[in-house]
Amino acid sequence: MAHDHTLCPRFENAFNLLGKRWNGLIIRVLMNGPQRFKEISDLIPGMSDRMLAERFKELEAAGILIRRVYPETPVRIEYELTEKGHALEPIMDAVQTWAEKWVE
Amino acid sequence: MAHDHTLCPRFENAFNLLGKRWNGLIIRVLMNGPQRFKEISDLIPGMSDRMLAERFKELEAAGILIRRVYPETPVRIEYELTEKGHALEPIMDAVQTWAEKWVE
Numbered sequence: 001m002a003h004d005h006t007l008c009p010r011f012e013n014a015f016n017l018l019g020k021r022w023n024g025l026i027i028r029v030l031m032n033g034p035q036r037f038k039e040i041s042d043l044i045p046g047m048s049d050r051m052l053a054e055r056f057k058e059l060e061a062a063g064i065l066i067r068r069v070y071p072e073t074p075v076r077i078e079y080e081l082t083e084k085g086h087a088l089e090p091i092m093d094a095v096q097t098w099a100e101k102w103v104e
Numbered sequence: 105m106a107h108d109h110t111l112c113p114r115f116e117n118a119f120n121l122l123g124k125r126w127n128g129l130i131i132r133v134l135m136n137g138p139q140r141f142k143e144i145s146d147l148i149p150g151m152s153d154r155m156l157a158e159r160f161k162e163l164e165a166a167g168i169l170i171r172r173v174y175p176e177t178p179v180r181i182e183y184e185l186t187e188k189g190h191a192l193e194p195i196m197d198a199v200q201t202w203a204e205k206w207v208e
Contacts, residue, residue, distance in 0.1 A: 019119025
């Protein structure tokens with residue numbers, strides 16, 4: 001069990017991050033490719049822009065996504081999953097499959 | 105996105121349950137088969153018996169495990185994953201793989 005113990009906090013942190021309101025949905029949307037703030041905001045109607053900005057910061061701090069600034073006129077800002085973020089896909093799929101079958 | 109929206113709370117609930125302290129570890133231990141309270145308690149040293157009892161109740165309420173009472177002398181009580189609980193295995197594996205690779 002020593003191995004499991006060492007892993008436990010990392011494991012729980014991963015679940016906590018993904019279980020936080022909106023994060024799963026934001027990550028799902030970004031799996032399709034980089035998006036601008038407004039595009040994601042439009043795709044998730046129930047979520048306020050302030051909340052989205054907050055989640056972006058947390059997910060960026062966690063290394064799940066990056067914010068890219070393109071120096072155009074007007075400036076273009078896109079949010080994009082990192083490799084670490086894209087690597088979440090099998091987890092998201094597994095949870096979705098489980099939740100569809102087992103959660104009311 | 106309508107589909108994702110409907111699923112969102114179920115999805116988040118699943119993550120929240122699994123991200124709760126000790127739950128991942130308790131479920132991992134039970135993947136190996138039914139266990140008695142004392143056996144699980146011994147396998148997870150940092151966790152108090154009161155905490156384990158509380159987690160058992162929550163996981164039982166969530167349909168993840170059942171508590172079986174065998175009318176022997178002395179009475180034998182075992183905790184066992186349900187089918188819903190066992191179905192978590194691909195998720196646990198996926199998160200473990202991801203956390204091992206990506207989480208410091």
